Amino acid sequence: MDVHIPRDLEEKVRVDTVAREKEYAQELQREGRWLHLWRIVGQYSNISIFDVESADELHELLWGLPLFPYMDITIMPLTRHGSAIT
Numbered sequence: 679m680d681v682h683i684p685r686d687l688e689e690k691v692r693v694d695t696v697a698r699e700k701e702y703a704q705e706l707q708r709e710g711r712w713l714h715l716w717r718i719v720g721q722y723s724n725i726s727i728f729d730v731e732s733a734d735e736l737h738e739l740l741w742g743l744p745l746f747p748y749m750d751i752t753i754m755p756l757t758r759h760g761s762a763i764t
């Protein structure tokens with residue numbers, strides 16, 4: 679996920695949106711659907727791993743991100759590797 683918050687976005691709106699994004703992300707982590715959330719060093723971007731049942735569920739989850747309007751998101755579906763030991 680690459681975040682591009684407009685520079686002219688009102689500061690109060692930016693702060694509120696980022697706070698709601700954190701709440702949303704932490705709730706999904708508590709639910710076990712947002713498995714990993716890592717910051718890409720030096721960028722306003724993250725790498726995330728989600729555990730969902732369908733593309734529809736992932737779409738709804740991402741669409742609901744408060745920062746979604748300001749994001750470029752690249753999706754790479756993953757499945758279990760035959761050599762994985764965990």
Ligand SMILES: O=C(O)CC1=CCC(=O)O1
Nearest residue numbers: 681699700703722723724
């Ligand atoms: O900061 C980001 O990468 C966007 C984001 C995802 C979850 C969150 O709290 O912020």
